Amino acid sequence: MNTENVVKHLRVLWRTDRIIADIRLRHLLVGLGLRAFAALIAAFGLLMLELSAYFALVQIWSAIVAAAILGAVNFAIAGILFIIAGRSPSGRDIELANEIHSSSIEALQIEARALQAQVSGAVHHPLSTIVPVLLPLIAIIIKSLRKTAKDPAAATSREAHS
Numbered sequence: 589m590n591t592e593n594v595v596k597h598l599r600v601l602w603r604t605d606r607i608i609a610d611i612r613l614r615h616l617l618v619g620l621g622l623r624a625f626a627a628l629i630a631a632f633g634l635l636m637l638e639l640s641a642y643f644a645l646v647q648i649w650s651a652i653v654a655a656a657i658l659g660a661v662n663f664a665i666a667g668i669l670f671i672i673a674g675r676s677p678s679g680r681d682i683e684l685a686n687e688i689h690s691s692s693i694e695a696l697q698i699e700a701r702a703l704q705a706q707v708s709g710a711v712h713h714p715l716s717t718i719v720p721v722l723l724p725l726i727a728i729i730i731k732s733l734r735k736t737a738k739d740p741a742a743a744t745s746r747e748a749h750s
Contacts, residue, residue: 593695593699594696594699597692597695597696597699598696600688600692600695601689601692601693601696604685604688604689604692605689607681607685608682608685608686608689611681611682611685612682619673623673630669634662634665638658638662641654641658642654642655642658645657645658
């Protein structure tokens, strides 16, 4: 496991999450603004159509029946508009961001599996992780013991020569 890879994958994941959120937020804001403007224009247009339809229907039926028919038509139009407005975005940007997001999640999972394998290997075979540390330490101890063993031998040989 390489911590640089983990950090790199986390950064990619964070950036793609931000991109996805930004795309969705832009889509929602644009959609909301357009819906509000369309609703305002439609309200004025519908008011005029209703007024003319009301006057036409009053000529045929009573005022109560004419108002009920227009109310039912208004509810049907509103339902159709809500169905159209609720469609999900289907853009290439969101697909690309989702692909990058998925690949960074997979890369993080691979790194996590590598870490898990290292940890489980260290738990099952603790000497395998200690031996690489102990070998240089043992070499240093042996060298220091040889130096201390040579020093008393050199001291006794100097005393013998004097």
